[in-house]
Amino acid sequence: MDEAILTEGLTRRFDGKVAVDRLGLSVQRGEVFGFLGPNGAGKTTTVRLLNGVLSPSAGKAQVLGLDVLTQSSEIRRQTGVLTETPSLYEALSARDNLLFFGDLYGVPEDKLPQRVAAILEKFGLRERADDRVGSYSKGMKQRLAIARALLHEPALLFLDEPTASLDPAAARMVMDMIQELSHNESCTVFLCTHNLAEAQRLCDRVGVIDHGVLQAVGAPRELARQLWHGIWVEIDLRGEPPSQVREALQHLPAVRSHSTEKDRLLLELDDEESIPDVVAALSGAGGRIYGVIPREHTLEEIYFEIENQGLGNGGGAA
């Protein structure tokens, strides 16, 4: 099967309060899936449910083809989880931490010491490998926590706010690692975050969850198309559009709407396919076109649009 994660009606209640509400989700193998939502939206609860750490109140879920209720131990053997707090033993050295988790995850005993040494090297921790983790900086701890999550070469990696407590340089390094991982190791990544710039950079597809309910799911571009229907293009005219150009716009069915922004013309079109025709028509009408710039909606714009209206309500143009 191709799904790394497949859930149906997955629900978890705590004392009558619904933390995750009828979640239906599918994540393909090899993709980086962003799970977005405000604090307390149900992201961490979802990760716990998918690893069989919490059992669902209703619904079902399969992770790597295994059932979360009956095969949770086997699931956890194949997943790596980076929790929001690093969950490291500060009184022990980095090496001892990794050896311990290697034993727990069942990394072959004869290969474990070399693998630990290699991953310490890879994450730039070799020189401090035998120091107590308590003496590490936040960035180093986070690197070690990621190393720990990867030690047993998981097929599916859950990352819960991997950069939340890091300074920009450390955050960037962590993001580079995630990118490298999905490209080179063909690992599926389930990234929980409320950092939208991070998600935009890393994720193939995103899901937005709020109050335990999945609001929208898809590739950012698809979501933008659903939210705003058309695509947006900036035409650089270096000045006000001449009247012939304005006139021509009225007769182009592919142009849904238009406006001017400084010395640029901003057009909403049906799809990418209509760009060449529209550009040719405007040029033919005497417009001197210096540049055509497709305007992608940022994930941030998409996210807030979803939060504001939800996709189900048929959102109009922003």
Add this chain to the structure above:
Amino acid sequence: MTWNWRAMRAMMRKDLKQVTQNKMVWLPMVIVPAIFLIVFPALVVVLPTLAPPSEFKADDLAPLFRQMPEQFKKPLEGLTLQQQFTILGANFLFAPMFLLIPLMVASILGADSFAGEKERKTLEGLLYTPISDMELFVAKLLTALAPAMVINVVSFVLYGLVVNLGGYHTIGHIFFPTVTWWPLVFWMGPAVSVAGLGATVLMSSKAKTFMEAQQISGTLVLPIVFLMIGQITGLFFLSIALMFAIGVVIWGVGIWLIWIGAKTFSRGELIARI
């Protein structure tokens, strides 16, 4: 199900390694046995040799002799008072320590092992590993019990050496242990440790830190246990069969407490309390 012993061994090794890094945890486990089972007993068996025989009065031992069954009095007949003091001191005075010390070690390590993960915020990472709830629970129990038993036996051996060597000058032959010591050390000691550990495990699930777990077990559990042990010491004057029977009861209580602990020990419960 097959047990993942490798994971459990790793768990125990990790916990004990952490203990060696935490003075607050290991110091009492070394100091208390050292003082009560080596220093004091040495004084008790050596001091009578320093005092002149006229210092020993039969009246001092009279109340003890009144309670003592015949079988215990017999070996003491015909001995000097000095010898009687030495034998009674070595064989009776410190017996309760052999219940208290394994109990203390098991409950300190139990509190550190169970509540410590929560306190150090390492529990969540642990729950995401493949180790099963039961494997985790049993590994944590063994982390507390195994050292308690080792310390118990090592203390017994060292204590035996100290009193026999220290008292050799007075007695002239090896006089320790008497037969009642064997069930004390190898039956009652483990029973009391298991019971104390069971109580600590239940307390630890409510506590957020090691100190808190220690305080709860210190204020609630230990007084009860002390009371119990006070009574048990009287057993020394009873038959081995009765001692064995009371051990069975304590084992029962301990296993019952641990069974309750095991039933409530699940990932879902643990993660909800993080």
